[in-house]
Amino acid sequence: MGSVGTTTWLEKLEEQLNVDVDSMDPTFAKSxxxxxxxxxxxxLLVNEQMSIPENRETFLQAVKEYKDKGWEAVLDRISVxxxxxxxxxxxxxxxxxxxxxxxxxxxxxxxxxxxxxxxxEQVGISKDxxxxxxxxxxxxxxxxxxxxxxGIRTLGTSLFGLPQAIAASQAGCLYIxxxxxxxxxxxxxxxxxxxxxxATQHTMSARMVQILETYKRLYKETGNEQxxxxxxxxxxPKEAMAAGEMGCHHATISAxxxxxxxxxxxxxxxxxxxxxxxxxHPYLNAxxxxxxxxxxxxxxxxxxxxxxxxxxxxxxxxxxxDGAELQKAIEADPITKTRLYEALELFKGGELRSKxxxxxxxxxx
Numbered sequence: 001m002g003s004v005g006t007t008t009w010l011e012k013l014e015e016q017l018n019v020d021v022d023s024m025d026p027t028f029a030k031s032x033x034x035x036x037x038x039x040x041x042x043x044l045l046v047n048e049q050m051s052i053p054e055n056r057e058t059f060l061q062a063v064k065e066y067k068d069k070g071w072e073a074v075l076d077r078i079s080v081x082x083x084x085x086x087x088x089x090x091x092x093x094x095x096x097x098x099x100x101x102x103x104x105x106x107x108x109x110x111x112x113x114x115x116x117x118x119x120x121e122q123v124g125i126s127k128d129x130x131x132x133x134x135x136x137x138x139x140x141x142x143x144x145x146x147x148x149x150x151g152i153r154t155l156g157t158s159l160f161g162l163p164q165a166i167a168a169s170q171a172g173c174l175y176i177x178x179x180x181x182x183x184x185x186x187x188x189x190x191x192x193x194x195x196x197x198x199a200t201q202h203t204m205s206a207r208m209v210q211i212l213e214t215y216k217r218l219y220k221e222t223g224n225e226q227x228x229x230x231x232x233x234x235x236x237p238k239e240a241m242a243a244g245e246m247g248c249h250h251a252t253i254s255a256x257x258x259x260x261x262x263x264x265x266x267x268x269x270x271x272x273x274x275x276x277x278x279x280x281h282p283y284l285n286a287x288x289x290x291x292x293x294x295x296x297x298x299x300x301x302x303x304x305x306x307x308x309x310x311x312x313x314x315x316x317x318x319x320x321x322d323g324a325e326l327q328k329a330i331e332a333d334p335i336t337k338t339r340l341y342e343a344l345e346l347f348k349g350g351e352l353r354s355k356x357x358x359x360x361x362x363x364x365x
Contacts, residue, residue, distance in 0.1 A: 076119050136164035162214060199272065
């Protein structure tokens with residue numbers, strides 16, 4: 001990727017944040033010019049990877065071993081085996097997502113995360129090499145503190161607004177993944193804000209900056225570790241570079257966008273803004289928001305028409321009463337409510353396709 005002697009956009013971005021691969025394909029991870037930090041996944045990526053001919057034998061073996069435990073146990077087993085194929089190609093953690101069907105049931109989220117943890121242990125992947133993605137709903141966020149006591153780290157996913165980010169902090173999440181674009185925009189580009197300068201013009205940039213500023217302030221005030229911001233759902237290389245300028249700590253990027261980043265030669269004089277080299281610690285000596293982005297902290301293009309201009313308060317306990325205040329905040333924000341629902345529905349579809357494939361294979365073995 002890139003020609004000899006030139007720095008690519010991908011290499012420059014890796015200087016500014018930790019580049020993660022949003023793909024379970026070991027061949028792709030090995031093709032990158034450096035070892036990606038983490039490997040993220042979801043129900044769609046698991047279904048895609050388990051369905052390729054190269055994994056047919058692994059798939060059937062898992063079905064044979066676990067068919068008496070039911071399709072869900074088989075799916076957990078396969079998901080972990082796919083992560084095990086890629087663990088040596090990354091520096092940090094492999095991530096799996098709990099079932100979207102459990103998004104509003106704390107006990108089921110906890111049980112599913114523990115099931116993954118048992119499978120990781122079976123294949124020799126220790127707790128410091130995996131992380132479990134849980135959706136940013138009130139009930140699912142309440143699973144965070146329970147899992148933390150088990151030593152199981154979590155990422156708050158399907159995140160679209162500041163209240164969800166504050167809840168993830170209260171839940172002890174290691175990471176959060178704000179979605180830069182709504183999931184439907186990947187299939188329908190009419191929904192995509194395809195702007196020249198995403199850092200200042202994309203409709204989600206203000207919320208990204210507000211999340212980062214809130215976490216910096218919380219760390220300064222409390223000394224407590226805050227979730228690292230692992231931005232996700234990019235459609236263009238420019239959006240990934242914007243994450244670097246904003247000061248995100250990680251960016252998890254699809255194989256398609258990573259490939260594009262690797263083909264572009266970097267010229268700082270042609271960039272609307274530039275990030276700074278990533279710090280050793282995400283919050284200890286965190287600098288201010290870049291001056292050209294400072295105005296974003298006071299605005300929100302995605303806010304409801306009756307928004308009073310006030311940001312979500314860190315003084316609210318978003319986990320109490322099964323996450324009642326978080327659910328209230330989600331209901332009050334049409335963007336978060338809609339996009340969260342659509343993300344969960346998308347992942348349900350991926351899980352159901354895997355279920356059908358497993359149940360069909362159960363008849364064969």
